[in-house]
Each structure stands twice: as structure tokens, then as C-alpha cells.
Amino acid sequence: MILGEMAGSSSYWLRGDGPEATIVFSSRVRLARNLKEFVFPPWAQSSILKSVAEKVLKAVKKTIYFKDVYYIEIGGLSPLERDFLLERHLISQEFSKGGEERFLVVEKKEILSLMVNEEDHLRIQTIFSGLQLREAWDLINKVDDALEENIDYAFSPQWGYLTACSTNTGTGMRASCMLHLPALVISGKINELLKEISKLGLVARGLYGEGTEAQGDFFQVSNQVTLGPSEPQIIDNVGRIVREVVNQERRIREVLLKRNKVQIEDEVGRAYGILTHAHLMDTKTAMNLLSRMRLGVDLNLLPKVETSVLNELLFLITSAHIQIKEGKTLAPLFRDELRAKLIKERLNESFKG
Amino acid sequence: MLCQICGKKEATFHFKEIINDQIRELHLCEECARKKSFLSQPFPLASLIGGLTEEAGIPFSVASQVRCPHCGLSYEQIREKGKIGCSFCYQTFKDYLIPLLERIHGHTHHSGKAPKELKMDEKEKEIHKLRRELEEIVKKEEYEKAAKIRDKIRKLEKEENK
Numbered sequence: 280m281i282l283g284e285m286a287g288s289s290s291y292w293l294r295g296d297g298p299e300a301t302i303v304f305s306s307r308v309r310l311a312r313n314l315k316e317f318v319f320p321p322w323a324q325s326s327i328l329k330s331v332a333e334k335v336l337k338a339v340k341k342t343i344y345f346k347d348v349y350y351i352e353i354g355g356l357s358p359l360e361r362d363f364l365l366e367r368h369l370i371s372q373e374f375s376k377g378g379e380e381r382f383l384v385v386e387k388k389e390i391l392s393l394m395v396n397e398e399d400h401l402r403i404q405t406i407f408s409g410l411q412l413r414e415a416w417d418l419i420n421k422v423d424d425a426l427e428e429n430i431d432y433a434f435s436p437q438w439g440y441l442t443a444c445s446t447n448t449g450t451g452m453r454a455s456c457m458l459h460l461p462a463l464v465i466s467g468k469i470n471e472l473l474k475e476i477s478k479l480g481l482v483a484r485g486l487y488g489e490g491t492e493a494q495g496d497f498f499q500v501s502n503q504v505t506l507g508p509s510e511p512q513i514i515d516n517v518g519r520i521v522r523e524v525v526n527q528e529r530r531i532r533e534v535l536l537k538r539n540k541v542q543i544e545d546e547v548g549r550a551y552g553i554l555t556h557a558h559l560m561d562t563k564t565a566m567n568l569l570s571r572m573r574l575g576v577d578l579n580l581l582p583k584v585e586t587s588v589l590n591e592l593l594f595l596i597t598s599a600h601i602q603i604k605e606g607k608t609l610a611p612l613f614r615d616e617l618r619a620k621l622i623k624e625r626l627n628e629s630f631k632g
Numbered sequence: 633m634l635c636q637i638c639g640k641k642e643a644t645f646h647f648k649e650i651i652n653d654q655i656r657e658l659h660l661c662e663e664c665a666r667k668k669s670f671l672s673q674p675f676p677l678a679s680l681i682g683g684l685t686e687e688a689g690i691p692f693s694v695a696s697q698v699r700c701p702h703c704g705l706s707y708e709q710i711r712e713k714g715k716i717g718c719s720f721c722y723q724t725f726k727d728y729l730i731p732l733l734e735r736i737h738g739h740t741h742h743s744g745k746a747p748k749e750l751k752m753d754e755k756e757k758e759i760h761k762l763r764r765e766l767e768e769i770v771k772k773e774e775y776e777k778a779a780k781i782r783d784k785i786r787k788l789e790k791e792e793n794k
Contacts, residue, residue, distance in 0.1 A: 318703045318718045319715065319716060319718055321713060322705065322715065322718070427748065428748075432747050433718075434747050435723075436742070436746070437742065438740075442716070443716055444714065444715060444716070445732055445733055449742045449744065450742070450744040504736075504737045505737065506736075506737035506740070507738060507739025507741065507742075508739075508743065508744070509744035509745070510744045
């Protein structure tokens with residue numbers, strides 16, 4: 280029921296109204312927190328997880344930040360419903376496999392969410408449109424303060440916030456941006472850039488985070504180090520590097536337009552043609568074509584489409600979204616048909632509007 | 633540090649021994665360590681087996697006997713799963729975790745946010761320290777310096793009362 284309701288609307292951060300939103304899809308900050316007296320989730324028995332969930336949910340209800348929310352127990356979801364939340368960036372791969380006593384609390388705009396009993400007792404997350412890491416940090420910092428009033432966090436003055444995995448110890452913070460970098464991919468400069476990024480302490484991943492491949496020229500870039508620098512230092516560092524990547528992407532777009540205009544026009548024109556005329560479309564093809572179309576729109580080579588429509592489509596076309604919207608599981612061929620139809624409808628609406 | 637047995641050579645091997653649940657630390661030179669048969673193999677081979685543990689200079693067999701008093705896990709279990717058991721493990725296994733944290737993050741000290749209660753403690757400590765300084769300086773009749781410190785204290789107190 281809840282998921283059907285969610286499928287009908289889209290997350291606020293997809294609206295594409297943030298700074299640099301045509302290239303920086305979203306900015307996300309997450310904090311890992313644990314309760315001092317309880318065994319961490321990877322080792323905890325169900326009874327412990329239950330006590331943790333009770334304590335955390337009680338604290339959540341006392342804050343002003345989680346007023347209009349959905350409470351979702353992961354254990355009670357079908358595989359399809361879990362995929363849906365994963366595609367929506369509300370839960371992690373690991374959490375999607377979780378059983379009893381694992382909860383997702385998500386505020387209805389989907390700017391703020393909380394996983395209870397993932398790898399850590401709490402995983403708080405904020406997502407904003409465009410390059411707004413500082414805004415995402417400001418909000419999550421306040422939420423964290425509010426929760427802390429009713430939760431005794433595992434913290435040591437030397438090591439900071441104590442987490443189940445040593446890669447999160449310290450700030451427990453991961454600050455990331457989702458980037459659309461088609462020109463860097465087309466020009467073959469992307470690998471060089473990703474290598475540079477890793478030297479600066481950042482990691483690049485695919486659209487759905489850890490262990491996923493990059494799809495449709497989308498990359499998620501985040502900090503690796505969580506212990507040592509302070510949260511604002513990490514936010515500034517990631518933000519600075521993302522800004523530099525955005526500048527490079529823009530520079531290469533200009534170069535491509537100057538030197539290879541016909542090829543680029545052809546590339547984005549073909550994407551546009553297929554998206555507006557195909558009758559069957561699989562997810563991967565759709566992702567790649569939407570990525571190229573996004574480039575074409577940004578370079579004014581194609582009719583104007585709102586960034587929000589292009590953003591939303593990237594989520595609406597995923598398999599779980601299509602099936603949740605239909606309210607049932609569907610064979611791949613039907614999904615491909617619905618996907619092609621959905622894309623055509625949304626684009627045509629946007630052209631008229 | 634010199635070897636605790638011969639007292640002559642530099643101690644390059646550091647062990648923890650557990651006898652009746654009591655942890656005893658031993659710092660030995662290579663020769664004495666081998667004599668006491670703490671080392672059955674020459675060191676390079678031990679490091680191949682030990683993975684993380686040998687970084688702390690603790691033989692693996694000994695390390696696996698220490699258990700966290702809160703969650704009951706051994707470091708061997710933690711290492712296998714790659715997940716720490718609870719907040720108390722950090723203290724229990726700090727000899728292994730500090731080198732690991734340093735390798736991952738390049739740092740061993742947190743400088744970011746802290747829960748409010750702790751933050752206040754820090755501030756209180758700072759105010760406390762400044763107050764003592766102030767007393768000393770007043771005794772020495774260095775009033776200009778004293779005024780500066782007094783302003784600092786006022787500022788900190790104001791921040792705290794916000």
C-alpha cells in the first residue's frame with residue numbers, strides 16, 4: 280500500500296532545482312551511528328535488534344524532523360518491494376536482504392530517511408537536488424543532534440563514532456554526489472579522471488552505490504576517509520572536487536560541440552528518436568538513451584525537456600517501479616512494453632507543457 | 633625498550649600472555665623470544681599467516697584467546713567477518729584496530745563532531761583550565777594578560793549557555 284503511494288509521487292530531490300542540477304543529479308550525506316550498550320547488528324541476535332529498534336523508533340518519534348513519515352518493516356516486504364526501495368535510493372543492497380527488526384523510516388518528501396539495524400544501528404540519510412552537500416550536512420547534523428538527546432551513542436573521544444565496519448569509524452559520514460558525465464565518457468577521459476579522484480581520497484561507484492557498475496554515464500562519488508578530518512572539512516573537500524569535475528565535464532562538452540558537432544548531434548538525435556518512437560525498451564538501453572538525451576537537452580540540441588522529467592524517468596523506468604505501479608509482477612516483455620510507453624508519454628507531456 | 637629477559641638487546645617482539653584471564657605483556661628480543669619458543673618460525677613466515685595481528689606484534693594463537701568482555705567475540709571472529717562486535721571491542725582490541733584504522737584513514741584521532749554532553753565536558757575542561765591560568769596570572773599581577781583570559785572565559789561561558 281505504502282509503496283504504491285510512493286510510486287505515484289517522486290522524491291523531492293528529483294525536482295532538479297538545485298545548483299548544477301543538469302550535471303549533479305543529487306547530493307547525499309549519511310551518518311552511521313550505534314547505541315553504546317548494544318551489540319552491533321552484524322553480530323546481534325533478534326532480541327537485541329528488537330530492543331534497539333524500540334529505542335531508536337521511540338527517539339525518532341520525539342524529534343521534530345520525522346513528522347510526516349512512512350514506517351516500513353523490511354522483513355515484511357516482497358523481493359519486488361525491496362528492489363523498489365533500493366532503486367529509490369532509500370535502502371542499501373545489504374539492507375534490502377535484511378529480515379526481522381529492520382526498519383526504514385522515511386519522511387514523505389524523501390529528503391530525510393533512516394535505516395534501523397542495517398550494518399549499524401542507525402544509518403541516517405539526507406538527499407538534496409544538485410550540488411548541495413552543505414545543505415544536506417546542515418540538515419543531517421540537526422537531525423543527529425535531535426536523536427542524540429534520546430539515544431546514548433557509541434562514541435570515543437579518540438576514535439569518534441564507533442561503527443561496525445572500521446571504514447566508517449570517526450565521523451561515520453559518507454558525503455556523495457551523483458554525477459552525469461556523458462562528455463567525459465564519450466571523450467574517453469573518464470578513467471583518467473576517476474583515477475585522479477581516487478588519489479584525492481574519493482571513491483567512484485555506480486548508480487546504486489557499493490558494488491554496482493556505472494550505468495548510463497552516471498557516477499556516484501564519495502569520500503573514503505571518515506576518521507581524521509572533521510565533517511565540514513570532508514563536505515568541503517568532496518564539494519570542491521565535484522565542482523572541479525563539473526567544470527571539466529562542461530569544458531569537454533564545449534570542445535565536443537566545437538570539434539565533433541555533427542557526431543554529437545547524431546548521437547543525441549538517435550537517442551531522442553528511439554526514446555520517442557520505440558515500442559519495446561529494456562532498462563539498460565533506456566538508461567543509456569536517457570543519458571544521451573539529457574546531454575542533448577543540456578546542449579540545446581534537442582527540444583527543451585524539464586530536468587525533473589528526465590530525472591524522474593531514470594527512476595520510473597526501473598523494473599521494480601514499473602511493477603509496483605502496476606501492482607503486480609510482470610514478464611520482461613510486458614515491462615519493456617510499459618517502459619517504452621511510459622517514456623513516450625512523459626516526454627510528449629513535457630514537450631506540450 | 634630493552635628485552636625483559638636478557639635486558640641487553642632491544643625488544644622487537646611484543647606479546648600478550650593470558651594466564652587465568654589475566655593479560656600480561658612481554659617485550660622480548662628475537663633471540664630470547666625464540667628461546668622461550670614464542671616464535672616457532674622465523675618472523676617473515678609468521679607475518680604471512682598472521683595477517684593483521686602481527687602488526688601489533690602479537691602471535692595469532694594468543695590473540696584469538698582474548699575476548700571482548702561485552703559481546704564475547706574474539707579478534708579472530710571479527711577479522712573473519714570484517715565487522716566489529718560492539719563499542720567495547722574498540723577498547724579491547726585497540727592494539728589491532730589502531731594500526732588498521734591508520735591504514736584505512738591515515739589518521740588515528742577523530743576531530744569532528746561529538747555528542748553534546750561530551751562537547752560540554754570539553755568546554756568545561758577548557759574553562760576550568762583557563763580559570764587556573766587566570767589565578768596564576770593575577771598572582772603575578774599581569775593584568776593585561778589576565779583581562780584577555782577573562783574575556784576568553786566569558787566567551788566560552790556565553791557559548792555554553794546558548
